[in-house]
Structures are given as structure tokens and as C-alpha cells.
Amino acid sequence: MSQFSSAESRLNTAKEPTSGFSPRRLLQTAWLVVAVFMLSNAPTPLYIHWKQQLGFTSGTMTLIFACYILALVLTLLVAGQLADRLGRKTVIIPGLIASLLACLCFITADSVYTLLVARFLTGIAVGVTVTASMAAVVDAGGESRKRQAALVASIAMVTGAGLGPVMSGVIVRFVPHPVYTVFAVELLVQLSALVIALRLPSAAKKVAAPRPLRLPTIPKANMFHLLLGILFFAPGLTSTSLMLSLGPVLLNNFTAVGSPVIAGVMACVMFAVAVGTQILCRQLPIARIFYVSGAALLVTMLSVVMTLHGGDVKSLFLAALAAGAAQGLGQLGGLTLLSMNIAADRRAEANALLNIGAYIPAGLLPVATGYLIDFTGMTFSFTLLAATLVAVAVFALGLLIKQRSVTL
Missing domain, CATH: 1.20.1250.20 (MFS general substrate transporter like domains)
Structure with missing residues (x-):
């Protein structure tokens, strides 16, 4: 793995603004990742409930899931480039607004179309998270703690992805009006993330001659x-x-x-x-x-x-x-x-x-x-x-x- 270590060291040669490392800031930034990934998988235990209430087929159920994938892929095409050019905060905040709107759509969902919109908005939020928010976690670790911060970001992603369906499943099993309760809780979680995002540093990279956005190439x-x-x-x-x-x-x-x-x-x-x-x-x-x-x-x-x-x-x-x-x-x-x-x-x-x-x-x-x-x-x-x-x-x-x- 020496070749990988060499590549990593070359990547880390770019200097960041010097600032004191704050474990609290690192964990707060990681919460942005946890929050959005909680929302991404919270609907999993509710699909059977919606299928019974709205009367759609198994094909429609998977189409609702695929709508999320479509939005995520489309967001991946541009979110990383925008986060590098405009700064993490500028991209993260619209992503969290998308997650808030998704919660509202889930709460009021009375048709397949509303669920499709909710999942599409969730895909946008997750696409922003895997680019801008996870990069912000690494930024919060500082130059000397990039590997540790990257591990924190990875753990935050999986923690959120796991917490979402567990929380939702417990509510579905034991609480009346499960859809409203699940996404009311998720709404509070996303609001807490938005408060943290608004306090992120606003320093954006200055580019003398910004290039137009384009499709990724290799x-x-x-x-x-x-x-x-x-x-x-x-x-x-x-x-x-x-x-x-x-x-x-x-x-x-x-x-x-x-x-x-x-x-x-x-x-x-x-x-x-x-x-x-x-x-x-x-x-x-x-x-x-x-x-x-x-x-x-x-x-x-x-x-x-x-x-x-x-x-x-x-x-x-x-x-x-x-x-x-x-x-x-x-x-x-x-x-x-x-x-x-x-x-x-x-x-x-x-x-x-x-x-x-x-x-x-x-x-x-x-x-x-x-x-x-x-x-x-x-x-x-x-x-x-x-x-x-x-x-x-x-x-x-x-x-x-x-x-x-x-x-x-």
C-alpha cells in the first residue's frame, strides 16, 4: 500500500487556512451527514404501509426508490464542482432546504406523485451530502487530521443510514400515525442540521477564471x-x-x-x-x-x-x-x-x-x-x-x- 500512501501525501500538499482544531466543530459538521442519511433510509419500514394505504404495486414501490437514485446521480454531476468553487456552506444549505421540503412532502403524502417528489428531494440532499458535507467534515479535521476526519465522515454516513430505519421501524410499530410522527422527528433533525450549517465558515475558493460546469471525465x-x-x-x-x-x-x-x-x-x-x-x-x-x-x-x-x-x-x-x-x-x-x-x-x-x-x-x-x-x-x-x-x-x-x- 506504499503507492497509495504516496498518492495520499501528494494530495495533502495543498495548504488549508490555518485554524485551531476543534473536536466539537468536527462532530457538529459530522451531524450534517448523520441527519441527511437518517432521512435517506427512514422511509424503508414505511413502504409496506404506503403500499397498503395508497394501493400501488411492487413496481411502483421500486420506482419511488429509483426516483431517489436519479436525483442523487444528477446532483453528483454538479455538486462537487460547485462546492469546490463556491464553498461548502453555499452548497450545503440548499441541500438541507431540499431535505426539509422532503419531510413536508412525506408528512402530507396522499398519492404516489407526492412520494416521488419527496424521494427526489431526498436524493438531492444526499447528493449534496456525499460531496459538500463530507468534504466539510474533512475540512474540519484540518491538515494534520484528514485521515481521522475522513473516517469520522464515513462513520457518520453509515450511522445515519442505520439510525433512520431503526427509528422509523420503532415508531411504525408502537406509535399511532406513524408517517406523521417519523417525519415530524426528521423535520426537527434536519432543522438542527440547518442551524449548524448556517454557522459554518463562509470562505469560498476564489477562482480567477472559473470554468463552465461540465460532465465528469477520466x-x-x-x-x-x-x-x-x-x-x-x-x-x-x-x-x-x-x-x-x-x-x-x-x-x-x-x-x-x-x-x-x-x-x-x-x-x-x-x-x-x-x-x-x-x-x-x-x-x-x-x-x-x-x-x-x-x-x-x-x-x-x-x-x-x-x-x-x-x-x-x-x-x-x-x-x-x-x-x-x-x-x-x-x-x-x-x-x-x-x-x-x-x-x-x-x-x-x-x-x-x-x-x-x-x-x-x-x-x-x-x-x-x-x-x-x-x-x-x-x-x-x-x-x-x-x-x-x-x-x-x-x-x-x-x-x-x-x-x-x-x-x-
């Missing part, structure tokens, strides 16, 4: 690195998207446990595994990280098929655990591979392309599965998706074995 010599990263990150992300959008359906129809609390806990554990495996495996060679990610993806799909054919809640939980590992390690391997092989001044664009390449199939495949369920039933649809992702994982592992000299 040098042709690095196309293979990007492709390999996407081939491992995308199936893992698709598997976690599947567990978030259709996991409650699997839980409700193929196990003896249909509690929204269990659905929330399952999502929480999945994201805890995602961050835990990244921490445990961060020093491994990239090839090994990818091997473990691919193996975890195979376990995920096998566990889903087992659930469909006589399994129980244990096999579904195993699928969630393995999905978290597949996503976490696929993301870690892809980001590390790009960091080691792409110059610092092109790295942000490469990371954006990696996320876009992963989020597009993560949105499209669960939607296709949801609509296929309406025509062919759950067993065939989930089995077909599992076979598709297994085929991608096997292809990626074969490509990794064949081209090891390119990646190490």
Missing part, C-alpha cells in the same frame, strides 16, 4: 481502473438497494416475521457491516478487497434465493449482512484503485464517475425487478435478479484474475 489510460471499480461496487450497491426497497416485501411474504422494527434493524445492521468491513480491510491489497467483495455478493444472492425457497428470517439477515460487506468493500476497493492510479487534480471527477456508474444500475435493476414481480411473481423475479448479479460478479472476478498486473 483519462483514457484509466478507463480499465474505473470499469473494474464499477464492476465490484455496482453489484454491492445494487444488493443493498434491493434490501432497502424490496427487503420489507421479502420479510413480509417469505418469513414468519413481518415487523417494521425487524426491517429497520436489518437495514441498520447492513450498513454497520458496510463500515466495519471497510475499517477491518483497509490495509489489504486491492485485489483481496475485491475478492472478498465478490464473494460477499455471491453469499448475498445465495441467501436471497434460499429465502425464496423455504428459508426464514435468518437467511434474509445473512443476505443483508453479506450485502453490506459487498457494498462496503466494493466501494473501498474502487476508491482506492482510483486514488492510486489517477492524478489528484482528476480524482474528484473519477470518484463521481465511480458513484454514477454504481448508482445507475442500483436504481434500474430493483425497479425492473419490482415491475417483473407484478407480472411473474416474486420467486422468479428475485431469482432472475440474483442470477444477473452473480453473473456480473463472476465476470468481474474473472477479469480481476486475468488482469492482476494492471490493478496492483
Whole structure:
């Protein structure tokens, strides 16, 4: 990993404004990430409730989830560039306003269209968070604590992603009027984040001749690195998207446990595994990280098929655990591979392309599965998706074995 350390040191040569390090400021800035990611997954235990109340199909349910992915991808195209040029605060505040509007839409949702708008606004807020807010957390760590601050940002993301569905699941199970209660709490959380964001430093980078916004690009010599990263990150992300959008359906129809609390806990554990495996495996060679990610993806799909054919809640939980590992390690391997092989001044664009390449199939495949369920039933649809992702994982592992000299 010496090459990675060298690349990291070159990246850290840019000087930041000197200011005293404040643990309180670091944690407050991390709360921006926790807050928005709580909102991103809070709807998970409520999908069955909305499906019953509004009478929509499984295909429509996955379309609501995909609307979030679409907004996130579109935001990723510009949010990072804007945050670098205008300053973090200038971009974070509109993102939090989008999250507040999303809460209001969820509270008043009486149709599928309102839910689509709510999820789209949530996607905008998350797109801003993974670019501007997470960069602000690293900024708060200062020059000498960038690695520690990056770890805080990663933990904040997973903490929020896990807390959201647990909080929502408990409210759905024990509190009357669950939709109103969940998003009233979320509204307060987003308001607290907005208060913190308004107190962030306003220093923006001054650019003498600002370039127009453009689509992210990557040098042709690095196309293979990007492709390999996407081939491992995308199936893992698709598997976690599947567990978030259709996991409650699997839980409700193929196990003896249909509690929204269990659905929330399952999502929480999945994201805890995602961050835990990244921490445990961060020093491994990239090839090994990818091997473990691919193996975890195979376990995920096998566990889903087992659930469909006589399994129980244990096999579904195993699928969630393995999905978290597949996503976490696929993301870690892809980001590390790009960091080691792409110059610092092109790295942000490469990371954006990696996320876009992963989020597009993560949105499209669960939607296709949801609509296929309406025509062919759950067993065939989930089995077909599992076979598709297994085929991608096997292809990626074969490509990794064949081209090891390119990646190490």
C-alpha cells in the first residue's frame, strides 16, 4: 500500500487556512451527514404501509426508490464542482432546504406523485451530502487530521443510514400515525442540521477564471481502473438497494416475521457491516478487497434465493449482512484503485464517475425487478435478479484474475 500512501501525501500538499482544531466543530459538521442519511433510509419500514394505504404495486414501490437514485446521480454531476468553487456552506444549505421540503412532502403524502417528489428531494440532499458535507467534515479535521476526519465522515454516513430505519421501524410499530410522527422527528433533525450549517465558515475558493460546469471525465489510460471499480461496487450497491426497497416485501411474504422494527434493524445492521468491513480491510491489497467483495455478493444472492425457497428470517439477515460487506468493500476497493492510479487534480471527477456508474444500475435493476414481480411473481423475479448479479460478479472476478498486473 506504499503507492497509495504516496498518492495520499501528494494530495495533502495543498495548504488549508490555518485554524485551531476543534473536536466539537468536527462532530457538529459530522451531524450534517448523520441527519441527511437518517432521512435517506427512514422511509424503508414505511413502504409496506404506503403500499397498503395508497394501493400501488411492487413496481411502483421500486420506482419511488429509483426516483431517489436519479436525483442523487444528477446532483453528483454538479455538486462537487460547485462546492469546490463556491464553498461548502453555499452548497450545503440548499441541500438541507431540499431535505426539509422532503419531510413536508412525506408528512402530507396522499398519492404516489407526492412520494416521488419527496424521494427526489431526498436524493438531492444526499447528493449534496456525499460531496459538500463530507468534504466539510474533512475540512474540519484540518491538515494534520484528514485521515481521522475522513473516517469520522464515513462513520457518520453509515450511522445515519442505520439510525433512520431503526427509528422509523420503532415508531411504525408502537406509535399511532406513524408517517406523521417519523417525519415530524426528521423535520426537527434536519432543522438542527440547518442551524449548524448556517454557522459554518463562509470562505469560498476564489477562482480567477472559473470554468463552465461540465460532465465528469477520466483519462483514457484509466478507463480499465474505473470499469473494474464499477464492476465490484455496482453489484454491492445494487444488493443493498434491493434490501432497502424490496427487503420489507421479502420479510413480509417469505418469513414468519413481518415487523417494521425487524426491517429497520436489518437495514441498520447492513450498513454497520458496510463500515466495519471497510475499517477491518483497509490495509489489504486491492485485489483481496475485491475478492472478498465478490464473494460477499455471491453469499448475498445465495441467501436471497434460499429465502425464496423455504428459508426464514435468518437467511434474509445473512443476505443483508453479506450485502453490506459487498457494498462496503466494493466501494473501498474502487476508491482506492482510483486514488492510486489517477492524478489528484482528476480524482474528484473519477470518484463521481465511480458513484454514477454504481448508482445507475442500483436504481434500474430493483425497479425492473419490482415491475417483473407484478407480472411473474416474486420467486422468479428475485431469482432472475440474483442470477444477473452473480453473473456480473463472476465476470468481474474473472477479469480481476486475468488482469492482476494492471490493478496492483
